[in-house]
Amino acid sequence: MPGPGLSLASSLSSLTGAASTRHHDAPSRAKRTACRYNPAMRAIVERVNSAQVTVDEKVVGAIQAGLLVYVGVAADDGEEDVRYMADKIPHLRIFTDPDGKMNLSVKDIGGRVLVISAFAVQADARKGRRPSFDAAAPPEKANALYEQLCRELNAAGLVVEKGVFRAHMHVSCLNDGPICILLDSKRTF
Numbered sequence: 001m002p003g004p005g006l007s008l009a010s011s012l013s014s015l016t017g018a019a020s021t022r023h024h025d026a027p028s029r030a031k032r033t034a035c036r037y038n039p040a041m042r043a044i045v046e047r048v049n050s051a052q053v054t055v056d057e058k059v060v061g062a063i064q065a066g067l068l069v070y071v072g073v074a075a076d077d078g079e080e081d082v083r084y085m086a087d088k089i090p091h092l093r094i095f096t097d098p099d100g101k102m103n104l105s106v107k108d109i110g111g112r113v114l115v116i117s118a119f120a121v122q123a124d125a126r127k128g129r130r131p132s133f134d135a136a137a138p139p140e141k142a143n144a145l146y147e148q149l150c151r152e153l154n155a156a157g158l159v160v161e162k163g164v165f166r167a168h169m170h171v172s173c174l175n176d177g178p179i180c181i182l183l184d185s186k187r188t189f
Contacts, residue, residue, distance in 0.1 A: 038186050038188055039074035039075060039076060039077075039122065039135035039186075040074055040077065040081060040184045040185045040186035040187075040188060041071065041072070041073055041074055041077045041081035041082070041084070041085055041145070041184075041185040042071070042072045042074070042121045042122060042182070042183065042184050042185075043069050043070065043071050043072070043085055043089065043121070043182075043183040044069070044070040044118075044121060044180060044181075044182060044183075045067055045068075045069050045089060045092060045094075045180070045181040045182075045183060046067065046068040046069075046173060046175050046178070046179065046180050046181075047067060047094050047095065047175070047176045047177055047178075047179035047180075048063070048065070048066060048067065048068045048114075048173045048174060048175055048176055049064070049065055049174040049175075049176045050062070050063065050064050050065070050173065050174045051063050051066075051068040051114045051171065051172065051173035051174070052114070052171070052172055052173075053114065053116060053161075053163040053164075053169050053170070053171045053172075054169065054170045054172075055163070055164045055167045055168070055169055055170075060162075060163060060164055060169075061114050061161035061162050061163055062114070062161060063111075063112040063113065063114045063159075063161050064111075064112065065109060065111045065112075065176075066106050066109075066111030066112040066113055066114070067089065067092075067106050067111065067112075067113045067114070068113075068114050068116070068171070068173050068175075069089060069113060069114065069115045069116065070116050070118040070121050071085070071115060071116070071117055071118065071121065071146055071149060072117075072118055072119055072120065072121025072122040072136060073117075073119075073122070073136065073137040073141065073142040073145045073146060074122055074135050074136065074137055075135060075136065075137045075138070075141070077137060077141075077145055077185065078145075079148070080185075081145070081185035081186075082145055082148050082149050082152060083152070084185040085149055085183065085185055086149055086152035086153055086155075086156060087156075088183055089106075089113070089153060089183070090105060090106060090107050090113075090153060090156045090157070090158055091105050091107070092105055092106070092181060093105050093108075094179050094181060095108065095109045095111070102179075106158065107156070107157055107158065111158075112158065112159040112160070112161060113153055113158050113159070113160050113161070114160075114161045114162070114163075115146070115149065115150050115153065115160055115161070115162050115163070116162075116163040116169065116171055117142065117143070117146040117163060117165050117166075119133060119136040119137075119142065120133070122135045122136040122137075139165075139166060142165075143165045143166075146165060147165075150162055
């Protein structure tokens with residue numbers, strides 16, 4: 001309702017003016033799109049009863065109780081990102097203790113890890129309907145850091161099974177929970 005002494009038209013005009021003032025104060029579209037997320041090594045970690053990966057109908061990696069880890073390497077990732085993941089994954093307390101609480105790590109239960117290189121984990125689907133993979137590392141760099149992560153997980157005392165880098169893979173698992181944890185080496189989520 002217009003205030004005392006104001007017509008409906010003047011009230012609408014003042015609201016329109018206020019709205020357009022706010023519009024000019026808002027960041028421009030170019031500035032908003034320039035504020036992209038900070039690409040980082042990402043992982044989807046699933047607690048599984050079993051998992052396996054096949055390539056050309058041949059099983060190339062399989063585990064029983066443990067973790068299925070999909071890893072996406074970003075273009076600006078380096079050894080620090082690998083170290084973060086190699087420390088975080090073996091120590092995630094997502095397995096249940098005798099009291100039914102998630103207090104145990106994959107190392108605590110003697111579980112194994114199936115690590116799958118998956119550039120699609122780097123997908124950015126915030127704009128439009130077709131994901132962008134621009135943040136993903138080039139294949140040579142991605143493979144080197146993926147292999148380094150697998151070696152470091154193994155050095156941490158885990159039995160590590162792997163997929164085949166750049167192959168078309170079929171991954172199957174029996175997820176336990178389901179428990180799926182997202183990791184980001186830059187800790188943005």
